[in-house]
Amino acid sequence: MPRRPTEADVLALWEGGLDSAPATRALLIASSATASPDEEAVADLPLSAVNSLLLDLRCRMFGDALPCTTDCPACGESLDVTVAAEELRPAPAGGRTGEAHAVPATATSTTGGFTITYRALTGRDVRAVDPAAPGARRTLVRRCLLGVSPPVDDLPDEVLDALAPLLAELDPGADTVLTLDCPQCEHRWQAALDIADHVWTDVSAYARGVLHDVHSLARAYGWSEADVLAVSPARRRFYLEASAG
Incomplete structure (x- = not known):
């Protein structure tokens, strides 16, 4: 089992992630939760396994209670919600969740006259695609295609759009969604975490x-x-209090 990160480990992780894109940073953090950190190996895991590693690290460092704040979309009321890490544990996808040997699950579907074999999204897929680029969602779907019959150079957009939700079904832990109830207006909705x-x-906080302590001392x-x-x-803490007094 990986050890709990030291303060020096956290500082190195924070420094390494400062100028990284969110998808790259996610893989950096997840890899630090493994016994032998290897960002490229983690990049090939399904997103559910990446999320599991992130939760592993979070629990070791800060405990299993995740405080969240959001606003009700109906009345605007601010809600403070605490979620247990175990409630967010993604379901296994192609292997035991969170282990380095887990592989993306595959499936076959007939859509728009095509029989398509595809796999679940991986961290490498998400890292490779700019979410702000035009057609980013379809680009991600294309990366997951393993076979198309009858073969074509490119699937029609409507077929790619129909496949997108199937990727989420293939790896349920890829997206974390919370069901919330507003105590003010009783509105119920789902929010992504x-x-x-x-x-x-x-990690950043x-x-x-720690750096503030270093500066003060x-x-x-x-x-x-x-x-x-x-x-x-x-x-x-004693030295900080003594120096402040």
């Missing part, structure tokens, strides 16, 4: 907190970053 973005927010005692990280958090 980006696990990678949530974990990155936690934690790293900035460097000013107070002339310590280097390595000196500060060598001191336990409990002792560090």
Whole structure:
């Protein structure tokens, strides 16, 4: 089982993800949750397995309760919701979820007169496609095609659009959706939760907190970053309080 990341590990993870695109950053964080971090190996996992690794890291570092805030689309009421990580655990897809040997599930469907064999989306697919580019959704679907009969150079757009929701059914844990109820107006709706973005927010806040400690203690005692990280958090709090007083 991978060890809990040290403060130095978190700082390196934060620094590595600062200038990365969200999809690349998600793979970087997920790979750090494995026993032998390998971003390229994680990139070939189905998205459900990537999400499981993200949750593994989140639980080891910050616990299994994920606080979320959203607004009711009906009345605008702000809601604070806490979700348990286990509620977000994606279903297995082609292997035991979260393990490096998991492979994308495959399926065959007849749509628009074509018999199409396809696989689930992987982290590599998402990383390769700019979500803001025109036709990004269809580009992702094309990457998942394994076979088309009768063969064609390119499937019609309407066929690609019909396949898109089938990819989500093939790997249910690829998208995390919460069902929410507004206590103010009793409206019920579904809201997407980006696990990678949530974990990155936690990592970033934690790293900035550590760096703030480094800054304060460097000013107070002339310590280097390595000196500060060598001191336990409990002792560090004492030194911070003492230097502030």
